[in-house]
Amino acid sequence: MADIWLTSLITKTPQEGFELAIKMARMGVKYTQPSAEVRDRLRDAYANNADSLTAASQVIAVNFQTVAAANNYWK
Amino acid sequence: MADIWLTSLITKTPQEGFELAIKMARMGVKYTQPSAEVRDRLRDAYANNADSLTAASQVIAVNFQTVAAANNYWK
Amino acid sequence: MADIWLTSLITKTPQEGFELAIKMARMGVKYTQPSAEVRDRLRDAYANNADSLTAASQVIAVNFQTVAAANNYWK
Amino acid sequence: MADIWLTSLITKTPQEGFELAIKMARMGVKYTQPSAEVRDRLRDAYANNADSLTAASQVIAVNFQTVAAANNYWK
Amino acid sequence: MADIWLTSLITKTPQEGFELAIKMARMGVKYTQPSAEVRDRLRDAYANNADSLTAASQVIAVNFQTVAAANNYWK
Amino acid sequence: MADIWLTSLITKTPQEGFELAIKMARMGVKYTQPSAEVRDRLRDAYANNADSLTAASQVIAVNFQTVAAANNYWK
Numbered sequence: 522m523a524d525i526w527l528t529s530l531i532t533k534t535p536q537e538g539f540e541l542a543i544k545m546a547r548m549g550v551k552y553t554q555p556s557a558e559v560r561d562r563l564r565d566a567y568a569n570n571a572d573s574l575t576a577a578s579q580v581i582a583v584n585f586q587t588v589a590a591a592n593n594y595w596k
Numbered sequence: 597m598a599d600i601w602l603t604s605l606i607t608k609t610p611q612e613g614f615e616l617a618i619k620m621a622r623m624g625v626k627y628t629q630p631s632a633e634v635r636d637r638l639r640d641a642y643a644n645n646a647d648s649l650t651a652a653s654q655v656i657a658v659n660f661q662t663v664a665a666a667n668n669y670w671k
Numbered sequence: 672m673a674d675i676w677l678t679s680l681i682t683k684t685p686q687e688g689f690e691l692a693i694k695m696a697r698m699g700v701k702y703t704q705p706s707a708e709v710r711d712r713l714r715d716a717y718a719n720n721a722d723s724l725t726a727a728s729q730v731i732a733v734n735f736q737t738v739a740a741a742n743n744y745w746k
Numbered sequence: 747m748a749d750i751w752l753t754s755l756i757t758k759t760p761q762e763g764f765e766l767a768i769k770m771a772r773m774g775v776k777y778t779q780p781s782a783e784v785r786d787r788l789r790d791a792y793a794n795n796a797d798s799l800t801a802a803s804q805v806i807a808v809n810f811q812t813v814a815a816a817n818n819y820w821k
Numbered sequence: 822m823a824d825i826w827l828t829s830l831i832t833k834t835p836q837e838g839f840e841l842a843i844k845m846a847r848m849g850v851k852y853t854q855p856s857a858e859v860r861d862r863l864r865d866a867y868a869n870n871a872d873s874l875t876a877a878s879q880v881i882a883v884n885f886q887t888v889a890a891a892n893n894y895w896k
Numbered sequence: 897m898a899d900i901w902l903t904s905l906i907t908k909t910p911q912e913g914f915e916l917a918i919k920m921a922r923m924g925v926k927y928t929q930p931s932a933e934v935r936d937r938l939r940d941a942y943a944n945n946a947d948s949l950t951a952a953s954q955v956i957a958v959n960f961q962t963v964a965a966a967n968n969y970w971k
Contacts (some may be wrong), residue, residue, distance in 0.1 A: 527836040530894050531635035536602040543627050545839070545885070549878030552843050554868045567871035570628045571642035575651045576875045578624030581656040583882040585620070591894035594605050596627070611677040614695070618702050643704045645718035650726045653699030658734040660695070669680050669741035686752040689770070695775050718779045722794035725801045728774030732808040735770070744755050744816035761902040764920070780956050793929045796942035800951045802925030807958040810920070817904050819966035827911040830969050845914070845960070849953030852918050856945045867946035876950045883957040891969035 530591035539594055542584035546577065605666035613667055617659035621652065680741035688742055692734035696727065755816035763817055767809035771802065830891035838892055842884035846877065905966035912969055918957035918971065 540596040551555060554560055567573035589595075607613040619661060629635055642648035664670075676698060682688040704710055717723035738744075751773060757763040779785055792798035814820075827850060832838040854860055867873035889895075901923060929935055931966040942948035964970075 525836060526610070527839055528833055528834060530889065531896075532605060535605055536600060537633060537648075539602055539623070540627075544622075545877055546878050546882065548839070549843075549881040550874045552840075552881075553877045559869060563869070563871040567875070568645075569634060569638070570871075571638040571657070572648055572651060573872055573875065574625045574629055574638070575648065576872060576879070577628045578621050579651070579655045579658065580875060580879045580882050580885070581624040581627075582621065582655050583879065583886065586658065586662050587604065587882070587886050587889050587894075589666065591661050591889065591896070594662075596666070602722040609678060610680055611675060611697065614677055614698070615702075618673045618699075627679065643744050644709060644713070646713040647701055647723055647726060649700045649713070650717070650723065652703045654733065656702075656732060657696065657737070661733065661737050664737045667678050668726070669737075671681075671741070684753060685755055685794045686750060688775075689752055689773070693774075705759075719784060719788070721788040721795075722798055723796070724775045724779055724800060725777070725792070725798065725805060727778045727806065728771050729805045731774040731799070732771065732805050732812075736808065736812050739755065739816065744812075746756075749945060759903060760905055761900060764902055764923070764939040765927075785903075789940075794934060794938070796945075797948055799925045799928055799938070800942070800948065802928045802954060803921050804951070804955045804958065806924040806927075807921065807955050811958065811962050814905065814962045814966065819962075821906075821966070825911060826915055828909060830910055830964065831971075846953050846957065848914070849956040850957075851953045852915075853949055859944060863944070863946040863949070866949070870946075873937045873947055873950065876947060876954070878969075880954045880957050882949060883954065883961065885956070886962050887964050887969075891964065891971070 530588050532588065534594060535589070535592075538588040538595070539581070539585055542581050542586050545584040546580040549580065554572050562566075597621065600601070605663050606665060607663065610664070610667075612668050613663040613670070617656050617663050620649055620659040620663075621655040680738050682738065684741060685739070685742075686746050688738040689731070689735055690744070692731045694739050696740075699730065703741040704729040748750050755813050756811075757813065757817060760814070761807045763813040763820070764810055767813050770809040771805040774805065779805075793806070832888065832892060833890075835889070835895050838888040838895070839881070839885055842881050845884040846886075847878040849880065850893050863896050905963050906964065908966075908969060910970050913963040913970070914956070914960055917956050917963050919957040920963075921961040924955065935940070 531540070532541055582586065607616055625635065682691055700710065757766055775785065832841055850860065924954055925935065
């Protein structure tokens with residue numbers, strides 16, 4: 522994957538950090554399934570399944586721990 | 597998502613921090629499934645499934661680790 | 672939820688900290704499913720399912736990490 | 747649960763710490779399902795299921811993080 | 822496994838660190854299932870299953886926490 | 897379990913640390929299912945299931961966090 526998408530973990534606000542964590546969760550999926558077409562097809566199913574959404578939120582939470590620590594919790 | 601919802605991880609009390617962790621867990625879901633109508637429909641199912649509730653509690657626990665560290669554990 | 676239930680993460684002993692972690696795991700469920708009647712009904716099922724019990728123990732373990740760090744591991 | 751079972755996170759060796767982490771994982775289950783009879787019955791099933799064993803190992807791993815930090819990694 | 826594949830956790834950029842985390846997640850699988858033929862066969866299934874992809878992203882997230890800490894978050 | 901198998905978390909290289917994390921993941925299973933015969937039988941099934949392999953990789957990742965911290969990330 523030649524694209525540059527992650528040059529820094531530093532963000533201006535906690536919310537931008539949360540959104541970076543979401544990006545990281547999605548990139549974790551993208552590296553495993555590079556086809557946008559397949560990912561779009563799968564999205565319909567899991568965006569309508571409560572447990573799948575909870576699992577997605579968990580991955581975001583783990584990534585946000587990393588981003589928050591990198592930013593010293595924006596203190 | 598243009599709304600500002602997370603400007604700080606600092607809270608006055610541990611309980612407010614716990615409630616922020618819940619908010620973060622729900623926002624993790626909301627970013628993935630933006631439709632309030634769909635989320636409400638899914639809520640009925642997972643709020644009546646023990647394993648779904650445990651999974652939700654796990655996401656809260658991970659987010660609370662972050663919030664608690666940000667607040668130096670309210671010491 | 673107006674009740675005050677979490678005013679401090681500090682406990683006298685590791686065991687009290689573990690029991691606080693259990694309380695936090697249960698409150699994570701309670702915020703998502705406020706009905707005590709529903710929770711009691713679900714309890715029968717998941718307390719008799721090994722994987723559900725392991726998942727519950729995992730949430731406790733994550734919360735205990737937070738409580739233990741808050742107490743500097745009771746050293 | 748009146749029994750005292752966790753008075754310290756400090757152990758002499760990493761292995762004793764690992765065994766304490768196992769104890770904590772089991773106590774997480776025991777607080778949720780206090781009946782030894784039920785737990786023994788469930789044990790047969792999950793001790794013969796690979797995914798259940800992996801999940802058990804995960805809870806031990808999370809608890810061992812806590813115990814290892816408490817012991818400053820036995821350095 | 823005689824091959825040397827992990828000599829350092831230090832990377833030049835966060836993205837290289839993320840890609841190392843992916844490598845670590847895959848090596849965790851490879852140590853358990855050394856047959857490339859079997860892994861390739863399994864890949865088709867899980868790369869087309871949303872929950873499997875989320876689970877893969879979670880393992881990457883956990884490994885990235887380690888790599889990011891090792892690099893002091895590239896600060 | 898009388899055998900001594902974990903006397904130190906310190907390893908010479910990150911890779912040896914990763915392999916120790918695998919050992920810890922397996923020992924977490926072994927303490928729960930001591931029968932080598934049963935574990936071998938289960939191995940066939942989960943080594944051919946993608947989700948089981950991902951779950952195994954997750955446990956390794958959690959244990960590797962502990963080992964890496966113990967070694968100050970081999971810096």
